[in-house]
Amino acid sequence: MTETKSSNVVWHRATVTRERRELQNNHRSAILWFTGLSGAGKSTLAHATEERLHQMGCRTFVMDGDNVRHGLCGDLGFSLEDRDENIRRISEVAKLMMEAGVIVMTAFISPLRTHRESARGIAPHGDFIEFFCDSPIEVCEARDVKGLYKKARSGEIKEFTGISSPYEPPERPDLVVNTAELTLDDSVRRVIDLLTLRGVI
Template sequence: MNKNTNTVWHHATVTRYRREQLNNHRSAALWFTGLSGAGKSTLAHAVEEELYHLGCRTFVLDGDNVRHGLCSDLGFSTEDRTENIRRIAEMAKLLTEAGVIALTAFISPFRSDRERARNLFSHGDFIEIYCQAPLELCEQRDVKGLYRRARAGEVKEFTGISSPYEPPLNPELVVATDSLPLEDCVAQVLTLLRVREVIKQPE
């Protein structure tokens, strides 16, 4: 893709730092990754609920929701999945510049795509959270029937069945969504955000 050489980045007077000061917390991108059915969306929305009650500015970018709009023109080929993640990463980057804590819930199966997303952000702004659950359990949780259809050959290039999932090698956090209650998973994420000074320690 050729970049337009006629565009110039405009530097706003209201900076990310000033927005963070107004919000009383730092912004960051929380990148939830894992197999379909691993609990990414459930955990991201539960974390957002807790952050909301703490007075934080947040927004969840959810896989299904984004494909209804921003990425409605994309399919599920390897190339389209890469483009899907590229767009999400750029959107998450904009949200962090707006002073928001962005939470993304996408399978994002390929390490190279996640690394490319990470490289958009300054050090410490991208927090990769691996929702760890075995394939067998994810299939048992298959509320959408996608694994069943993939096993039957009705869904092509389905992650975990006919397309690979590459687990993170060095995520900021691994959450055992297969064995821990949701509230414990949420607590782990909030603890990490406090350690990294995205949000303040409770008084």
């Protein structure tokens, strides 16, 4: 984790608080963290969940892995150190969005447990909900429209998660979604059911 180098800074406490925003929105804010291999359906599930929540009148936003690397994390590669910084930046932005009253969804491989635990650690207890999109690598490869797995196996792509770089499945995720067997509608329903159970919506 990168140490802060800022000095002479004081956190400003606004009069419009997260609690007041949640009351106005009529739902709690939270960080929904979708993790899994490339091709496991993280982005698909996050965006489908957002669509359902939007239809329910919720304030939402999806932080997608590829989109973030076009700007906020465009200077980072895929070494474990850069992945660590990638997750750190994403976590901090997600926390700010949660403070703004938003149900923010992140769709990133986030391959290491330490990275995900660091992300969980910046949010108040219960506000970080981890969803493991569980799919065998064979299914992920079959879905791979970008041809990334093929390139990784041929050595064209270095440090590719699941092939030449490790992926550590969550040991205690808040919800396991078997994206290889469940339909997208069923997967979204399970996510929504958990959010309802947790009192987010």
